Amino acid sequence: MRAFAELLDRLVLTPSRNRKLQLMVDYFRAAPDPDRGLALAALIGDLDFPAVKPALLRALMSERMDPVLFGYSYDYVGDLAETISLVWPTGDDGAGTELRLADVAARLMAVSRSDAGKVLTDLLDHSAASERFAILKLVTGTLRIGVSARLAKQALADFGSKPVNEIEELWHGLHAPYADLFAWLEGTADKPVPQAQALFRPVMLSTPMGDTDHTKLEPSDYAAEWKWDGIRVQVVANNGTYRMYSRTGDDISGSFPDLMQAVTFDGVIDGELLVGDPQGRTATFSDLQQRLNRKSVSPKVQAEFPVFVRVYDILQRGEEDLRGLTFVERRKHLKAFVSTLDPARFDVSRFVSFDSWAQLDEMRKHPPHPIIEGVMVKRWDSTYVPGRPKGPWFKWKRDPYTVDAVLMYAQRGHGKRSSFYSDYTFGVWSGPEDAPELVPVGKAYFGFTDEELKQIDKFVRDNTIDRFGPVRSVRADRTTGLVFEVAFEGLNRSTRHKSGVAMRFPRINRLRWDKPTAEADRIETLQSMLDA
Missing domain, CATH: 2.40.50.140 (Nucleic acid-binding proteins)
Known part of the structure; x- marks a missing residue:
């Protein structure tokens, strides 16, 4: 537990991305199973202890410290877990004890809500301040240490000398504590074979168009599309399993049951999720927010804020992987593919015709719709490459x-x-x-x-x-x-x-x-x- 606590402490105080990566790689190399897998799950927000809530932490502190004094302490420190870890009254401060992350997690996962206070008190009483901080961060689920899920996956890639997109393709078929993943990365086992269907494919990202980037490019080598103000999604259908992912690989299917009912194909498409009607109005991002992050969506909300996907790429058609084709070839497949789908839920992103960068620049500054935030510029001959390669795709947004x-x-x-x-x-x-x-x-x-x-x-x-x-x-x-x-x-x-x-x-x-x-x-x- 002390090694994990030290990792959190150093990640909090380390602004450098590369240094954060090295800290995680060093931890994965030194920590045993299942500790390192549980640490990974905690870093990406994939550990949940339903019996422990912030209200319980406040109740425990009210028994041990004057509420007004604790309020002042919390105001000064600014973080609930850190405040409690510093002021928690304990005699031995964890001296002579060594908690393992796996043991702590097992106790907290198995505890009932009625016994949660007793178990958490025992853990905190037998921990040093840094360990208390780590335990409390675990149970609150809000690490706030500057590590995204993408960065944690990059650390795994660095640890095992693998491409990060290879890890992302496996990710949704893996589960904590990821013993098979670490064994593969260390070279002691074969690559895991995900049992799940409709897995996420790492997305291709664009780079911002600089002030002079376009002057070095030939307009005829590029296609342009409007950049709509929604969220990037990937819709995946495989052997009767249907999912929709955000650009970072989060499964958001549950928030959009009406759209998922229209997924009748077998393949993978890439596009922008918007509120409205493909043939009529396109609503604002504020309207889309009415649908995001909801565990259940009432028929009334579905009717008031209907969603559709403006599709601009296809990665797979049936069992055929199309990512190695050029953009112009993929567009031919895409048009034929989307023509068979529900027109109220899917349409194809239209090209913006232009002869010069000056002409496209003028259209970028004065788009025909208020929900357009610029243009996307893509090379006709670009293959679909995960990550953010420099050159094939650009986003040229309106001036702020x-x-x-x-x-x-x-x-x-x-x-x-x-x-x-x-x-x-x-x-x-x-x-x-x-x-x-x-x-x-x-x-x-x-x-x-x-x-x-x-x-x-x-x-x-x-x-x-x-x-x-x-x-x-x-x-x-x-x-x-x-x-x-x-x-x-x-x-x-x-x-x-x-x-x-x-x-x-x-x-x-x-x-x-x-x-x-x-x-x-x-x-x-x-x-x-x-x-x-």
């Missing part, structure tokens, strides 16, 4: 919108940012000119440098006027405050927000220390963008 907004609230971050106020809510002016008020229009937690983070954090601490748990309200009026230039990709109407708008992918573009808060934008600026 920007507004000047005022910082209103700040919240502590997580991991290495837990000591800083790094999550920001900002607003614009609304109401009469002589008595305006700020209304929140978005949140952002990136787009600034480490040095700028320190500057904003100091401003928050020096200008706090109220507290709401871990959130601080800062001074923001017509004469005092901090202005952010906020960049965002799109804007949607929203009934959930007081401002009536919701931003897509907002980020801090720059700090406007020079700008008076009174000169920040008004809500009418955003409303005019919506109307346009």
